[in-house]
Amino acid sequence: xxxxxxxxxxxxxxxxxxxxxxxxxxxxxxxxxxxxxxxxxxxxxxxxxxxxxxxxxxxxxxxxxxxxxxxxxxxxxxxxxxxxxxxxxxxxxxxxxxxxxxxxxxxxxxxxxxxxxxxxxxxxxxxxxxxxxxxxxxxxxxxxxxxxxxxxxxxxxxxxxxxxxxxxxxxxxxxxxxxxxxxxxxxxxxxxxxxxxxxxxxxxxxxxxxxxxxxxxxxxxxxxxxxxxxxxxxxxxxxxxxxxxxxxxxxxxxxxxxxxxxxx
Ligand SMILES: NC(=O)c1ccc[n+]([C@@H]2O[C@H](COP(=O)([O-])OP(=O)(O)OC[C@H]3O[C@@H](n4cnc5c(N)ncnc54)[C@H](O)[C@@H]3O)[C@@H](O)[C@H]2O)c1
Numbered sequence: 391x392x393x394x395x396x397x398x399x400x401x402x403x404x405x406x407x408x409x410x411x412x413x414x415x416x417x418x419x420x421x422x423x424x425x426x427x428x429x430x431x432x433x434x435x436x437x438x439x440x441x442x443x444x445x446x447x448x449x450x451x452x453x454x455x456x457x458x459x460x461x462x463x464x465x466x467x468x469x470x471x472x473x474x475x476x477x478x479x480x481x482x483x484x485x486x487x488x489x490x491x492x493x494x495x496x497x498x499x500x501x502x503x504x505x506x507x508x509x510x511x512x513x514x515x516x517x518x519x520x521x522x523x524x525x526x527x528x529x530x531x532x533x534x535x536x537x538x539x540x541x542x543x544x545x546x547x548x549x550x551x552x553x554x555x556x557x558x559x560x561x562x563x564x565x566x567x568x569x570x571x572x573x574x575x576x577x578x579x580x581x582x583x584x585x586x587x588x589x590x591x592x593x594x595x596x597x598x599x600x601x602x603x604x605x606x607x608x609x610x611x612x613x614x615x616x617x618x619x620x621x622x623x624x625x626x627x628x629x630x631x632x633x634x635x636x637x638x639x640x641x642x643x644x645x646x647x648x649x650x651x652x653x654x
Contacts, residue, residue, distance in 0.1 A: 403629065408637035410435035415480060415490045415531060417441055417470055417523055418497030419463075420448035422596035423546070426624030427494055427631055432460035434632060439483035439490070441468035441476065442497075470497050470523040471515070480530040489534030492635040495524035495545045498565070502557045513560055520564035524571055528586075532579065540583040542635045545572050546627075547590035547646060549654035569646055576644035585643035587634050592650025594622045617652025 414431045418424040419440025425447070431438045432455045442448045445467050456462035464486055468479045484490060499519045503512065524545055535541030547569060551562035568588050576586040593612055595604065613619045627649045633639055634647065648654055 404632070406434055406632060406636035406638060409632065409635060412436045412492060412635070413484075413487050413490045414438045414492040414494065414635065415440070415483060415527070416494040416496055417476070417527055419465070419494075420444040420451060422598060423591065423594055423624040423627050424494075424496040425451050426628040427496065428463055429455055429460075430625065430628035430632055431492075431635070432458075432463060435461065436492070437461050437464075437487050439464040439487060441466050441470065441479045443467060443469050471518040473522065473526045476523055477526060477530040480527060484531075484534055489538050490531045491535060491538050491541050493527055493531045493541070493543045494631060494635075495527055495543070497523055498546065498561070500550075500558050500561045503560060505559055508560060516560035517564055520561055521567055524568070528571075528575065532582075532584065535579075535584050536582050541579075541585070542639070543575075543579070543584065543586045544631050544634050545586070545588050547572075547588040549590050549592050549648055549650045552590075552654045572646070573644055580643055585634070585639070587639075587643060588646040589627060589630050589634065590646055590648045590650065590654075591627045592616065592622055592648070592653045594624055594627060596624055612653070615653055616650070620651065622649065622651055 409431065414436045416424055416427055416438060419428045420442030421444055424440065428438050428440055428451060440463060448465050452463045452465050464483050466479045468475050470476045497519065528543055545568045548565040551566045555562065572586050572588045579586055612621065630647055630649050634642060
């Protein structure tokens with residue numbers, strides 16, 4: 391569905407010279423907002439690496455980025471529930487490309503569930519996707535960032551749990567902890583000039599969201615409840631992440647930046 395062209399898009403978007411050649415690791419980069427970030431960083435001349443469980447989508451994305459003339463992304467099929475596999479993938483990517491100066495903790499799954507249906511095993515499984523990987527990815531990239539003398543970590547939060555929402559209590563718990571992760575690490579990592587921020591999207595029209603949950607009624611509601619009437623697209627979130635990864639955000643850390651069209 392076409393969005394109105396804003397004056398900004400008519401004149402083009404920011405180019406960050408500091409991102410050229412910068413090595414960026416993204417979890418869950420194969421589709422959705424993660425894929426928009428893979429493309430956006432590559433368009434800036436950054437060297438991107440990503441992991442995802444979706445092999446076909448990841449391969450298609452990597453081919454599309456390379457065909458557009460941007461640095462070909464390094465990618466690997468990896469289930470982030472397996473912490474050892476995630477840390478191994480980060481190490482292998484760093485061996486191939488060099489130390490990462492940017493980490494984007496993007497992977498998540500907002501599968502719906504009821505309060506009554508949640509078992510301890512399901513709870514753990516939700517946290518194993520939506521909460522645990524971010525900390526252990528940070529643990530894996532920090533030594534390289536310290537060698538580089540600086541870094542930027544962006545943790546994807548959500549505004550979903552910050553307003554009246556239902557249908558995904560485990561996801562809400564995990565997402566509400568992202569600000570704690572950001573604040574809990576920004577102090578100790580700041581001593582090494584590693585910045586840590588949260589980017590919290592509103593309702594973003596990824597393929598999955600459109601397929602599973604967008605209806606004429608929900609579309610009408612979001613256009614009414616946001617301050618801005620247009621639907622959020624993955625690239626809107628990617629542009630905020632580019633800024634935070636760049637040296638233009640040199641003194642931004644321990645913050646939550648919302649990209650929600652004024653809904654929360
Ligand atoms: N789309 C939204 O409206 C919205 C709103 C608020 C917050 N967010 C946040 O933005 C981030 C991206 O969301 P999205 O909507 O693009 O999600 P998505 O579900 O569209 O994409 C997530 C990606 O992660 C991959 N993935 C899922 N489980 C995995 C696993 N176990 N191991 C490896 N990869 C796995 C998927 O294959 C997919 O490519 C998430 O952190 C999400 O919580 C999204």
